[in-house]
Amino acid sequence: MTTAILARGLVRDFKTVRALDHVDLEVPAGIVFGFLGPNGAGKTTLIRVLLGLVTPNAGETRVFGVDPTRDGAAVRARTGALLEHHGLYERLTAEQNLAFHARAWRIPRPEAVARIAELLRGLGLWERRGERVGTWSRGMKQKLAVARAVLHRPPLVFLDEPTAGLDPVASATLRDDIERLARDEGVTVFLTTHNLQEAERLCASVGVIRRGTLLAVGSPADLRAQRSTSVVRVQARSWPPEVRAALGTHPAVRAVADDAGTLRLTLHHPDATPELVRWLVGHGLDLEAVTPERASFEQAFLDLVRDADGARAP
Numbered sequence: 001m002t003t004a005i006l007a008r009g010l011v012r013d014f015k016t017v018r019a020l021d022h023v024d025l026e027v028p029a030g031i032v033f034g035f036l037g038p039n040g041a042g043k044t045t046l047i048r049v050l051l052g053l054v055t056p057n058a059g060e061t062r063v064f065g066v067d068p069t070r071d072g073a074a075v076r077a078r079t080g081a082l083l084e085h086h087g088l089y090e091r092l093t094a095e096q097n098l099a100f101h102a103r104a105w106r107i108p109r110p111e112a113v114a115r116i117a118e119l120l121r122g123l124g125l126w127e128r129r130g131e132r133v134g135t136w137s138r139g140m141k142q143k144l145a146v147a148r149a150v151l152h153r154p155p156l157v158f159l160d161e162p163t164a165g166l167d168p169v170a171s172a173t174l175r176d177d178i179e180r181l182a183r184d185e186g187v188t189v190f191l192t193t194h195n196l197q198e199a200e201r202l203c204a205s206v207g208v209i210r211r212g213t214l215l216a217v218g219s220p221a222d223l224r225a226q227r228s229t230s231v232v233r234v235q236a237r238s239w240p241p242e243v244r245a246a247l248g249t250h251p252a253v254r255a256v257a258d259d260a261g262t263l264r265l266t267l268h269h270p271d272a273t274p275e276l277v278r279w280l281v282g283h284g285l286d287l288e289a290v291t292p293e294r295a296s297f298e299q300a301f302l303d304l305v306r307d308a309d310g311a312r313a314p
């Protein structure tokens with residue numbers, strides 16, 4: 001198994017902010033890796049370090065074995081990137097934009113023509129290739145920016161919030177495009193997104209970062225399984241108000257929500273259910289059903305980030 005990205009003890013400070021705090025990460029080649037975390041967590045900084053655009057204060061990184069702090073140009077030749085700015089020329093047509101970048105990459109012309117046609121067709125932009133990009137919607141520009149990032153067939157591409165600011169239809173389309181590109185071109189994708197459903201759908205593995213600290217790495221299913229809370233739905237013949245109130249302060253219970261007579265209980269521990277059932281029966285409740293709710297990836301993510309918030313509190 002080839003390692004696409006390696007980081008060991010990576011630290012990057014900006015004045016008083018520690019943007020990356022001893023990050024250890026290994027991303028195998030050939031997968032879509034999702035890098036998730038709240039705004040300001042350090043996601044873009046890590047990408048910039050890996051591209052050799054920002055120098056770390058401590059630690060080591062390798063991209064396909066190359067050290068980006070020593071040979072950033074070699075790393076950038078082997079990678080594609082869609083960063084916060086899409087990097088397109090608004091006054092050029094779609095085709096001219098890609099042709100410009102193909103020249104910059106010194107791709108021989110016949111090959112460039114074929115590659116550009118292949119990408120524009122694959123992304124459904126072929127009919128629009130002669131239009132100036134400045135007139136396009138953000139969704140179409142983002143598609144073209146993805147095409148630009150993979151134009152020179154890099155084995156690794158960084159996509160920093162590619163679907164940010166897109167309407168649901170445009171982001172679903174772009175997500176499908178990314179999925180198809182990753183599959184057809186065998187490219188390793190390092191993706192950041194705030195859309196957790198998108199991450200779960202696209203990514204074989206995800207990392208969760210908060211305030212420069214990597215909190216977890218694993219498949220979305222792993223993270224769901226490791227979540228620190230669980231939710232059970234409890235149906236009873238009736239809910240005496242005093243039992244309902246006592247539940248709110250029960251040590252195993254984090255939150256209580258009423259869903260049309262069924263209580264939805266968030267528990268601090270996944271294994272607290274039997275204890276809670278005993279407690280409810282002990283309080284004379286006629287239980288009709290106790291059903292665990294399948295943990296959502298979003299809930300697992302929120303638990304992770306909130307637990308880290310809690311750990312930081314004095």
Ligand SMILES: Nc1ncnc2c1ncn2[C@@H]1O[C@H](COP(=O)(O)OP(=O)(O)O)[C@@H](O)[C@H]1O
Nearest residue numbers: 014017019037038039040041042043044045046
């Ligand atoms: N060039 C910079 N100068 C000063 N602070 C920066 C700079 N770049 C990033 N930061 C800070 O580093 C932290 C991480 O930022 P960033 O990597 O952009 O987060 P994310 O991409 O996860 O939103 C933030 O607190 C941000 O303000």
Ligand SMILES: [Mg+2]
Nearest residue numbers: 043044045160
């Ligand atoms: Mg960012």
